[in-house]
Amino acid sequence: MEPGSRTGQCLCGRVRFRIDGELQPFTYCHCTSCRRSSGSAFMANSTIRASQLHWMQGRDCVREYESSPGKFRAFCSGCGSPIYARRPARPEWLSMRLGLIEGDPGHRASAHFNVSEKAAWFTLSDGLRQYPGDSET
Numbered sequence: 001m002e003p004g005s006r007t008g009q010c011l012c013g014r015v016r017f018r019i020d021g022e023l024q025p026f027t028y029c030h031c032t033s034c035r036r037s038s039g040s041a042f043m044a045n046s047t048i049r050a051s052q053l054h055w056m057q058g059r060d061c062v063r064e065y066e067s068s069p070g071k072f073r074a075f076c077s078g079c080g081s082p083i084y085a086r087r088p089a090r091p092e093w094l095s096m097r098l099g100l101i102e103g104d105p106g107h108r109a110s111a112h113f114n115v116s117e118k119a120a121w122f123t124l125s126d127g128l129r130q131y132p133g134d135s136e137t
Contacts, residue, residue, distance in 0.1 A: 007056070008100040010081035017083075019048055019096065025110040026098050029074035030118035031134070033067050037075075037082050041122035042112070044098035045085070046105065053084075053094060 004022040026046040062083060064072045065073060074083045077130035085095040090096060098105060109128055112118075116132040 001059075004013040004106065006100065006105065007102050008096075009102070010058070010076035010079055010083065010100060012076065012079035012081070014061045014078045015076045015081070015083060016056040017100075018054045018056055019101075020052050020054065021048075023043045023048065023101070023105050024106060025097075028109055028112045028128075030112060030116055030122075031114035032117050033071075033073070034114070035117075035119060036071075037067070037073055038097075038099075043082070044109065045095045046098050046107075048094050048096050050086075050092055050094050100120075118123075 006019045008017055009017070023046045026044055028042040028044055030042045035041060037043065056074070061077045062074050062135060063077045064074045067073045067085075070089060071085060071087055073085045075081060076083065076107060081100060082097045083100060084097060086093070109126075111129040111131060112124055113131050115124065117129045118124070
């Protein structure tokens with residue numbers, strides 16, 4: 001593995017992957033789609049180059065769903081774990097779901113996006129920058 005590489009897997013373990021190189025600082029997305037796909041108040045995302053992602057097993061278990069025009073979300077067909085999001089308009093980038101990464105990602109969150117859509121029952125109190133709109137991930 002390259003220095004700074006990280007491994008990850010879905011909940012059931014069918015899908016396993018490696019991300020070569022350092023992860024970028026990550027953000028929290030509060031859009032309705034991220035909340036619904038995670039079942040939580042937000043989704044933690046780190047943007048990586050598609051070329052950094054290497055499948056160790058289970059690539060055939062990964063399914064994609066076009067959640068909105070021009071945005072696809074990938075998940076494990078066995079357990080439903082969200083894996084990444086991608087936009088065909090930006091094929092060189094993936095938005096990896098940080099909850100699948102094993103160990104410390106090496107960074108801390110840098111901002112909250114789509115706070116105009118955040119869950120009413122969740123209070124932002126961490127002092128990170130907040131943006132009302134999309135981060136393009």
